[in-house]
Amino acid sequence: MASPTLTGRDWPIDEAAGRDVRATIPDAFRLESGGRLDAAAVVGRLHGPETGPLVVVAGGISSGRFAARWWSWAVRAGGPVDLDRARVLAFDLLPGRDEAGVTITTTDQARLLALLLDALDEPAVDAFVGASYGGCVGLAFAAAFPERIGQLVAISAAHRSHPAATAWRGVQRRLLAFARDCGREAEGVALARELAMITYRTPEEFALRFAPTPPRAAGEPYPVCDYLIDRGAAYAEATSAARWIALSDSLDRHAVAPGAVRCPLTVVGFTSDRLVPIEDSRELAARAPNLTRLIEAPSIFGHDAFLKERELVGRALHDALSPLYALPQSTLAREIAA
Amino acid sequence: MASPTLTGRDWPIDEAAGRDVRATIPDAFRLESGGRLDAAAVVGRLHGPETGPLVVVAGGISSGRFAARWWSWAVRAGGPVDLDRARVLAFDLLPGRDEAGVTITTTDQARLLALLLDALDEPAVDAFVGASYGGCVGLAFAAAFPERIGQLVAISAAHRSHPAATAWRGVQRRLLAFARDCGREAEGVALARELAMITYRTPEEFALRFAPTPPRAAGEPYPVCDYLIDRGAAYAEATSAARWIALSDSLDRHAVAPGAVRCPLTVVGFTSDRLVPIEDSRELAARAPNLTRLIEAPSIFGHDAFLKERELVGRALHDALSPLYALPQSTLAREIAA
Numbered sequence: 001m002a003s004p005t006l007t008g009r010d011w012p013i014d015e016a017a018g019r020d021v022r023a024t025i026p027d028a029f030r031l032e033s034g035g036r037l038d039a040a041a042v043v044g045r046l047h048g049p050e051t052g053p054l055v056v057v058a059g060g061i062s063s064g065r066f067a068a069r070w071w072s073w074a075v076r077a078g079g080p081v082d083l084d085r086a087r088v089l090a091f092d093l094l095p096g097r098d099e100a101g102v103t104i105t106t107t108d109q110a111r112l113l114a115l116l117l118d119a120l121d122e123p124a125v126d127a128f129v130g131a132s133y134g135g136c137v138g139l140a141f142a143a144a145f146p147e148r149i150g151q152l153v154a155i156s157a158a159h160r161s162h163p164a165a166t167a168w169r170g171v172q173r174r175l176l177a178f179a180r181d182c183g184r185e186a187e188g189v190a191l192a193r194e195l196a197m198i199t200y201r202t203p204e205e206f207a208l209r210f211a212p213t214p215p216r217a218a219g220e221p222y223p224v225c226d227y228l229i230d231r232g233a234a235y236a237e238a239t240s241a242a243r244w245i246a247l248s249d250s251l252d253r254h255a256v257a258p259g260a261v262r263c264p265l266t267v268v269g270f271t272s273d274r275l276v277p278i279e280d281s282r283e284l285a286a287r288a289p290n291l292t293r294l295i296e297a298p299s300i301f302g303h304d305a306f307l308k309e310r311e312l313v314g315r316a317l318h319d320a321l322s323p324l325y326a327l328p329q330s331t332l333a334r335e336i337a338a
Numbered sequence: 339m340a341s342p343t344l345t346g347r348d349w350p351i352d353e354a355a356g357r358d359v360r361a362t363i364p365d366a367f368r369l370e371s372g373g374r375l376d377a378a379a380v381v382g383r384l385h386g387p388e389t390g391p392l393v394v395v396a397g398g399i400s401s402g403r404f405a406a407r408w409w410s411w412a413v414r415a416g417g418p419v420d421l422d423r424a425r426v427l428a429f430d431l432l433p434g435r436d437e438a439g440v441t442i443t444t445t446d447q448a449r450l451l452a453l454l455l456d457a458l459d460e461p462a463v464d465a466f467v468g469a470s471y472g473g474c475v476g477l478a479f480a481a482a483f484p485e486r487i488g489q490l491v492a493i494s495a496a497h498r499s500h501p502a503a504t505a506w507r508g509v510q511r512r513l514l515a516f517a518r519d520c521g522r523e524a525e526g527v528a529l530a531r532e533l534a535m536i537t538y539r540t541p542e543e544f545a546l547r548f549a550p551t552p553p554r555a556a557g558e559p560y561p562v563c564d565y566l567i568d569r570g571a572a573y574a575e576a577t578s579a580a581r582w583i584a585l586s587d588s589l590d591r592h593a594v595a596p597g598a599v600r601c602p603l604t605v606v607g608f609t610s611d612r613l614v615p616i617e618d619s620r621e622l623a624a625r626a627p628n629l630t631r632l633i634e635a636p637s638i639f640g641h642d643a644f645l646k647e648r649e650l651v652g653r654a655l656h657d658a659l660s661p662l663y664a665l666p667q668s669t670l671a672r673e674i675a676a
């Protein structure tokens with residue numbers, strides 16, 4: 001059933017797996033802000049077999065259409081999002097890196113995805129699996145296009161942004177703008193990424209991983225700094241300040257009424273998440289009219305648990321998607337149901 | 339007993355209250371790093387009556403010898419640190435704002451305070467009340483000069499720095515260095531202050547105080563951003579990047595063996611403190627050989643609770659210092675003792 005070039009039990013999947021798909025953005029397309037995008041097209045990538053249920057996967061602001069680049073353990077043949085059984089669509093978030101001054105919403109991202117589905121002649125997705133930013137887009141998609149979604153799995157994402165997360169992201173945006181203003185944008189991106197990385201993780205993880213060994217002189221890095229500097233440097237060229245500002249702002253602008261998310265909904269939240277407090281995941285679950293399941297779990301990885309807690313997230317995905325594959329649910333699901 | 343120019347029931351105390359005292363830093367004085375200070379003197383300020391027990395107060399990195407500027411509710415006539423009854427010494431942390439490249443430790447700060455006590459011909463302090471950075475200096479002072487301290491009250495301060503706090507401060511230091519490098523130091527100080535302010539507070543406070551109202555366009559401030567921008571701007575000229583880097587680094591370099599703190603010790607910690615986790619306050623209390631009392635409390639203010647929780651901190655100070663004033667302990671102390 002699966003095309004041999006797209007699947008195979010190899011892990012991680014070949015980055016080149018899949019084929020690009022695109023939808024022209026009509027001239028008349030306006031963002032909720034009233035603005036327009038310079039981009040001519042929405043670009044996605046279809047992974048997996050030629051037929052089968054259609055699953056959209058969407059991740060954090062640094063994710064994109066190459067699912068293998070950001071969620072290779074989840075999206076693979078035989079994996080929780082099973083490339084042997086499902087067609088998996090991922091897509092690039094807009095704006096592109098060269099567009100400045102864009103005010104975009106998660107609903108706009110959902111509308112752009114709808115354009116892509118139109119171009120693919122797909123009336124609906126069987127499941128939308130979104131984590132972090134992608135979870136927000138999934139909620140916005142479910143609210144805006146209730147007839148086009150079979151079910152939603154929202155991981156490390158809620159219906160609203162928390163003011164403390166806005167505080168952290170606001171400083172990142174001002175840092176990005178400052179560095180760009182200084183003509184040293186890549187350094188600003190690296191430094192903002194350092195800051196962001198701390199918010200993605202937990203103090204407990206840092207305490208376990210990093211010794212407090214002081215450097216020779218003030219201003220030099222401690223072990224935890226070496227790690228952050230490294231993560232920042234690796235990201236310096238990954239995005240532009242303008243694109244990051246637009247996506248960061250859209251997270252803070254994100255607000256979806258839980259009652260509008262009418263499809264079957266699985267919410268996965270982590271008690272250590274400092275960007276999406278577990279209380280917000282609980283509130284989303286409590287107010288959604290068609291909750292399948294709320295899974296809340298501890299994790300030493302905080303917001304990044306959606307990337308790191310393979311066992312728990314994998315089982316949650318498997319359980320949510322197994323009806324699409326006509327497979328039995330996992331022990332986890334049976335235990336929780338018991 | 340009190341000099342009328344120095345005290346009075348007015349609140350806050352007159353900023354000009356007290357008199358400056360200073361100690362020349364000997365040529366031979368070397369920092370633990372082996373370096374020297376450009377500063378010629380340690381400058382302190384004595385508040386309160388001419389006689390009475392001597393209480394040192396030391397606060398955060400932005401505190402200094404004018405106690406009224408940073409702890410006016412605590413240090414005042416009739417207050418928890420009672421200017422009617424105690425002589426109160428505060429001092430300026432070194433390095434000064436024009437010194438670059440200084441690697442200083444909390445033990446160095448304690449040694450500089452010892453110079454000041456020598457100049458005042460004071461063999462010992464009756465009590466050292468230190469909060470945040472000042473608490474670290476107090477711990478270092480108690481360890482380095484056990485014969486020169488009657489008791490220590492350490493608030494929102496522990497014997498070591500937490501790697502997550504180092505992570506936050508490290509990003510601030512690199513941001514300060516970056517802005518200085520760009521020739522826009524004051525803007526860097528403001529932005530680093532914004533970041534620091536978030537670490538001083540809690541998500542719960544931000545959620546209560548700030549609406550999620552989005553601005554017109556991406557890059558513009560949300561309500562929580564307005565607050566942070568305001569706090570940053572107010573601090574832009576308060577310090578230099580170099581001085582902040584030195585003091586910030588010295589917090590991460592801070593490491594005092596709890597067993598070396600042999601004087602009677604009161605530890606006050608807040609469960610919401612994200613820079614000094616309550617576990618570290620507990621560990622300090624558990625391992626100190628002469629613990630008077632560990633007070634741990636919730637607060638919506640996180641690390642800044644030492645500035646904001648007037649009732650609890652005030653009572654803790656009163657209880658610790660009342661034997662010096664020969665006053666009865668408060669209800670709080672009796673309740674805890676019961």
